[in-house]
Amino acid sequence: MTVSTKSNIYSNFVGGKWVESSSGDVLRSINPANKNETVGYVQDSTKEDLNAAVASAKEAQYQWKKLSGSERGQYLYNVANIMEKRLNEIAECATREMGKTLAETKGETLRGVAILRYYAGEGMRKVGDVIPSTDQEALMFTTRAPLGVVGVITPWNFPIAIPIWKIAPALIYGNTVVIKPATDTAVTCAKILECFEEAGLPEGVINLVTGAGSIIGQGIADHPDINGITFTGSNNIGKQIGKSALQRGAKYQLEMGGKNPVIVAADADLDLAIEATISGAFRSTGQKCTATSRVIVESTIYDTFKEKLLAEVKKITIGNGLKDGIWMGPCSNESQLQTVLSYVKKGLDEGGSLIFGGEKPKGSEYDNGFYVQPTIFEDVTSQMTIAQEEVFGPFIALIKVDSVQEGLDIANDVQYGLSASIFTTNIGHMLSFINEMDAGLIRINAESAGVELQAPFGGMKQSSSHSREQGEAAKDFFTSIKTVFVKG
Incomplete structure (x- = not known):
């Protein structure tokens, strides 16, 4: 034994x-x-x-x-x-x-x-x-x-x-x-x-x-x-x-590592995109190399997407993963918790707007654990640290774009190339994404995290x-x- x-x-x-x-x-x-x-x-x-x-x-x-x-x-x-x-x-x-x-x-x-x-x-x-x-x-x-x-x-x-x-x-x-x-x-x-x-x-x-x-x-x-x-x-x-x-x-x-993007096109099924974004970003407390980190949304649907996203994220229950009804557990260690909080500060210092979370949850049940709220930033540009570096926590940056092509350019504007997804009903957008996205795992109308065990898995660039x-x-x-x- x-x-x-x-x-x-x-x-x-x-x-x-x-x-x-x-x-x-x-x-x-x-x-x-x-x-x-x-x-x-x-x-x-x-x-x-x-x-x-x-x-x-x-x-x-x-x-x-x-x-x-x-x-x-x-x-x-x-x-x-x-x-x-x-x-x-x-x-x-x-x-x-x-x-x-x-x-x-x-x-x-x-x-x-x-x-x-x-x-x-x-x-x-x-x-x-x-x-x-x-x-x-x-x-x-x-x-x-x-x-x-x-x-x-x-x-x-x-x-x-x-x-x-x-x-x-x-x-x-x-x-x-x-x-x-x-x-x-x-x-x-x-x-x-x-x-x-x-x-x-x-x-x-x-x-x-x-x-x-x-x-x-x-x-x-x-x-x-x-x-x-x-x-x-x-x-x-x-x-x-x-x-x-x-x-x-x-x-x-x-x-x-990864800095995995999701592009949400104007023609996307928004409910599907929001469900997949939340799952990809916040399951396992965002501690996946394929976790959704950047959410790139066409401007014509941006406000609607954001409103629906915030409404659903508010429903997330945080706590001990052994308890019934808990959706998201703690960060895995003290170091990872402090890393997430440090990126919140970097995001604020560089001009991003924190629109949800970004803190340790309040309450005695959280005092002895490494808990952090799901965190969402907007007013993010591709040059910001939170849009370039892997956080490895429940943390997403919303980026507004005027077209799918602009979204593709931003999606590729990082050193990583592990996974990426797009939500669209337009076959032309799908094909452009498949051909132009520099990532080892391409997902269409599905969250960025996850690959089937019988399929090859790995990244491009520095991933x-x-x-x-x-x-x-x-x-x-x-x-x-x-x-x-x-x-x-």
Whole structure:
């Protein structure tokens, strides 16, 4: 078991065993809805602990890759079934650690289950193609080889889905894994690893090491025996990891920030656009890389849109995500709360008009949590900080434009290119948006947040390293192509 008999202390998982860190120290994970509540303690690991995990993964990889795809897939099916049985436990833990509502974490857990089953099936799909040779007496074809040991570094905002959508393809294609989750949600990750343990994966195939990003995260980037690194998180950290991986020739995959626009054309279904804007901006307290951040509205419908938007946002209930009737939980930590409040100040300082929220809600039930109101600014120009930088909170900037083309120009006027959506009934506007929008995920008459698990996911510009996750596209990162020429 991961939990100490003394208290709720969670260990690392290395070589098929739960082991304490060599440092003897632990890190506290707290409930953002009530900072006085401790969810659990995780290991404050050292490079020595990381080295042990990597050595274990390296030793296990040879036998793991020799298994057939269907054999590896059966393990993933087993994990999925175990996770499904533990749905309520895992979801409740994630809500207590991260803050989003229980309905959202249950949905995220079920998505993790679906991802596992999807990649279990991938074990039976083709891994190459026959290629005609100029030599009629020869056979030429391609196959796929695993990278080896893969380092997985995950954030706190999707503590179930993101680890699973990285781990599952890594394993099905024959790699072994060392995962370092965000400390804020490392207890949830430990519960996921328990499911892998119960499913009976061979020792060393998957390993968990918790601790500081500067030690364990950077250690993964620098480690000579880690052949590939998949990372989701901030741009600054991602670029640092990419630089370290590049210097030693390791393959890397970075999914980073977004400043995602929604364009609302004059011919749009306004009720649909408002519903999707609110969901995209404020679900998960806006803490999604695909969250709606800028809402670009044609001037002829701007006032009507704003009035309807404000009326609906006022209905949002804020509180502990475990309670019935709560629509939006707290920010995930004190730092994120202060970041949101700092952008409120920047918006005001640069001439924006705060028309809703922007403060901590009042009341004793909010005093010990990292709560903030949904926040809406107007009179925003594209040059303002709040229109350029990722806030990662329940925060939108309304921008008025005179045409869809002007909206497109503003939508593209940022360093990011992750997701974008438009609401329109005009096929010409749809096609222009599809062709001209610089984003990896294009959504028409749907919120900016969300992508189906079987579809490629990733961004353009500064939002990613230009690789794609999920679906069959994951194969491109987690394997290398071998070209084989056979002559009798």
